[in-house]
Amino acid sequence: MDADTQVAEPVNVAADAESYAEFRSELFRAGLLIDTGVDGLYAKSSVYEGIVAALDLLITSTMVDRPAEVLSFPPVLARWVFDKTDYLKSFPDLMGSVHTFRGTDRQHAELISLAESGGDWPGCLVPAEVVLCSATCHPLYPLCSGTLPEGGRRFEVNGYCFRCEPSVDPTRMQAFRMHEYVYVGEPEVAQTHRDGGLERGLELLGKLGLDVEAIPANDPFFGRLGTMLAANQIDEALKMEIVTPVCSTERPTAIMSANCHRDHFGVPFGITDASGGTAHSACVAFGVERVTLALLKTHGLDPADWSRGVRDMLRA
Amino acid sequence: MDADTQVAEPVNVAADAESYAEFRSELFRAGLLIDTGVDGLYAKSSVYEGIVAALDLLITSTMVDRPAEVLSFPPVLARWVFDKTDYLKSFPDLMGSVHTFRGTDRQHAELISLAESGGDWPGCLVPAEVVLCSATCHPLYPLCSGTLPEGGRRFEVNGYCFRCEPSVDPTRMQAFRMHEYVYVGEPEVAQTHRDGGLERGLELLGKLGLDVEAIPANDPFFGRLGTMLAANQIDEALKMEIVTPVCSTERPTAIMSANCHRDHFGVPFGITDASGGTAHSACVAFGVERVTLALLKTHGLDPADWSRGVRDMLRA
Numbered sequence: 001m002d003a004d005t006q007v008a009e010p011v012n013v014a015a016d017a018e019s020y021a022e023f024r025s026e027l028f029r030a031g032l033l034i035d036t037g038v039d040g041l042y043a044k045s046s047v048y049e050g051i052v053a054a055l056d057l058l059i060t061s062t063m064v065d066r067p068a069e070v071l072s073f074p075p076v077l078a079r080w081v082f083d084k085t086d087y088l089k090s091f092p093d094l095m096g097s098v099h100t101f102r103g104t105d106r107q108h109a110e111l112i113s114l115a116e117s118g119g120d121w122p123g124c125l126v127p128a129e130v131v132l133c134s135a136t137c138h139p140l141y142p143l144c145s146g147t148l149p150e151g152g153r154r155f156e157v158n159g160y161c162f163r164c165e166p167s168v169d170p171t172r173m174q175a176f177r178m179h180e181y182v183y184v185g186e187p188e189v190a191q192t193h194r195d196g197g198l199e200r201g202l203e204l205l206g207k208l209g210l211d212v213e214a215i216p217a218n219d220p221f222f223g224r225l226g227t228m229l230a231a232n233q234i235d236e237a238l239k240m241e242i243v244t245p246v247c248s249t250e251r252p253t254a255i256m257s258a259n260c261h262r263d264h265f266g267v268p269f270g271i272t273d274a275s276g277g278t279a280h281s282a283c284v285a286f287g288v289e290r291v292t293l294a295l296l297k298t299h300g301l302d303p304a305d306w307s308r309g310v311r312d313m314l315r316a
Numbered sequence: 317m318d319a320d321t322q323v324a325e326p327v328n329v330a331a332d333a334e335s336y337a338e339f340r341s342e343l344f345r346a347g348l349l350i351d352t353g354v355d356g357l358y359a360k361s362s363v364y365e366g367i368v369a370a371l372d373l374l375i376t377s378t379m380v381d382r383p384a385e386v387l388s389f390p391p392v393l394a395r396w397v398f399d400k401t402d403y404l405k406s407f408p409d410l411m412g413s414v415h416t417f418r419g420t421d422r423q424h425a426e427l428i429s430l431a432e433s434g435g436d437w438p439g440c441l442v443p444a445e446v447v448l449c450s451a452t453c454h455p456l457y458p459l460c461s462g463t464l465p466e467g468g469r470r471f472e473v474n475g476y477c478f479r480c481e482p483s484v485d486p487t488r489m490q491a492f493r494m495h496e497y498v499y500v501g502e503p504e505v506a507q508t509h510r511d512g513g514l515e516r517g518l519e520l521l522g523k524l525g526l527d528v529e530a531i532p533a534n535d536p537f538f539g540r541l542g543t544m545l546a547a548n549q550i551d552e553a554l555k556m557e558i559v560t561p562v563c564s565t566e567r568p569t570a571i572m573s574a575n576c577h578r579d580h581f582g583v584p585f586g587i588t589d590a591s592g593g594t595a596h597s598a599c600v601a602f603g604v605e606r607v608t609l610a611l612l613k614t615h616g617l618d619p620a621d622w623s624r625g626v627r628d629m630l631r632a
Contacts, residue, residue: 034387034459036394036397036455036458037394037396037397037458038394038395038396038445038446041390041392041394041445041446042390043387043388043389043455043459044387044388044389045386045387045388046385046386046387046388048388049386049388069362070361070362070365071350071359071360071361071362072359072360072361072362072364072365073359073360074357074358074476074489074490074491074492075391075392075476075491076357076391076412076448076478076490076491078352078353078354078357079354080353080354081352081353083431088427088428088431089428092416092417092419092424092427093416093417093418094416095416095417096392096414096415096416096444096446097414097415097416097438097441098412098413098414098415098448098478098480099412099413099414099415099438100408100409100410100411100412100413100480101408101409101411102409103408104539105539105540105541108408108538108539111404111408112404112405115399115404122413122415122442122443123439125413126438127438128412128480129354129357129482130354130357130412130480130490130491132392132414132448139352139359142352142353143350143359160390160391160476162392162414164414164416164444164446166445173390174390174392174446175390175391175392175446176390222424223420223421223424224421225421
């Protein structure tokens with residue numbers, strides 16, 4: 001795929017939107033997703049959750065070739081960590097800043113009165129110490145500050161992250177789970193971590209019967225500056241994505257990414273590798289909601305009808 | 317415990333704060349919780365997560381006596397649903413309103429500049445369509461709008477909710493998981509659901525070796541009006557809590573609640589039972605983080621050293 005063409009393409013075109021909306025209606029009718037009245041925000045059935053759980057087990061057993069520290073993070077992130085990631089510069093429109101009330105009794109009465117009359121009640125709130133988690137691996141980097149052990153550190157993390165992008169496309173959820181393998185340490189190993197993860201991800205997702213391809217990632221950087229950042233990202237090809245057709249073969253959906261961050265996190269979080277250089281990092285991230293939806297679209301809405309091979313892999 | 321005395325007691329007193337901080341330090345040293353620099357926000361180790369997972373299985377196998385619909389919700393809630401729960405009136409200081417950026421390129425430049433200079437950049441954000449989930453069962457009620465089938469509906473839900481209350485008390489997390497059983501339907505059955513759940517919860521938590529007691533709940537309602545609401549809550553005893561000493565025997569920690577909401581959700585969400593009356597609801601909610609921490613405090617920080625009986629129950 002030509003890089004320039006890809007940047008110029010809008011992410012969602014009208015024809016795709018119809019296919020997405022139709023697929024979402026099918027998921028609603030099958031009871032796999034349940035409408036909440038907000039685009040991108042769904043309740044999920046136990047059948048859907050069963051696929052997610054099986055995928056998580058499969059990903060863990062396939063991807064971990066050496067001991068990794070397994071950590072769990074809540075769906076909110078310390079604001080001071082968020083501030084250091086530069087996310088506000090690149091994706092301000094996707095962020096979720098958490099605000100709360102710290103006023104008096106009288107101010108509380110004003111808050112309620114404003115809320116009831118449709119006034120500017122959010123102006124009564126103040127920023128909390130947390131924001132919604134912008135990426136499942138973001139909370140990890142501050143834990144690595146200082147000098148790393150020889151060979152660096154490897155992590156497995158799995159949790160919710162948030163993108164404020166209401167959409168009729170069911171694969172574009174506002175809150176969704178990422179299952180990630182992260183390496184923090186030496187530059188060459190970070191590159192190998194990304195390349196090896198990408199290869200293994202391609203193989204795994206292909207075996208699940210998905211028509212997959214690896215392409216340079218094309219993140220939705222904000223604004224005019226963002227157009228430049230997106231072009232750079234594709235040129236440098238530091239972040240790769242595995243895509244598969246869900247509702248469009250021309251504009252396939254990213255279901256996994258493999259990203260070499262170089263020193264993007266090592267610098268702000270003061271992480272040094274064993275040899276004294278600024279640490280590099282890389283993450284391999286499965287979008288488990290998107291893989292689940294790609295499987296449902298490809299193999300049908302009832303997992304009991306999936307081929308023996310796929311069901312065996314997912315022990316479903 | 318005398319109801320009036322309980323209302324008059326502050327939730328945290330200085331002496332307790334020291335014990336809580338000490339317990340938290342022990343959890344940090346043991347690597348069970350990992351400090352993020354924000355009180356109430358922690359990463360968790362795989363050992364901690366193993367206890368949570370085992371507890372969830374045990375709770376499911378103990379509490380479900382008849383088929384329940386199992387649903388999973390993301391950690392954010394539709395704002396229109398939040399608005400109908402009256403949470404803003406009772407607990408404005410615990411809420412998490414999600415805000416994001418919807419401006420132009422120029423406004424983005426201002427946002428960044430304000431953020432870098434420590435100015436009022438949150439004033440550049442607008443409320444998103446979602447808020448942090450205020451209670452794990454809140455997203456459930458709008459799904460019940462309309463007329464319920466004979467006998468009502470039963471649900472099992474498990475997920476993250478949020479309370480903006482930074483604290484050195486490790487049992488007072490800002491983002492934490494609740495595992496709930498919810499009934500929506502006839503008034504008498506709702507009452508039975510609460511009473512039966514409370515009894516079963518007491519038995520289960522007692523068998524796990526926790527010193528438990530059921531008392532009327534004493535929620536931290538906000539402000540002067542809140543003092544009255546709290547007194548009413550205790551008088552009516554609609555919400556009960558199971559408490560156990562974690563860092564204080566005088567002020568034990570609530571680890572489970574059993575709450576009969578009467579028509580609190582039936583009215584705003586327009587839920588009618590099969591006989592045409594406004595539906596009542598009741599929820600039985602395990603604070604799995606708090607049960608986990610109570611077990612660690614009671615039985616020791618290494619689950620491998622726990623008694624055979626407790627380990628068998630948790631298949632640990």
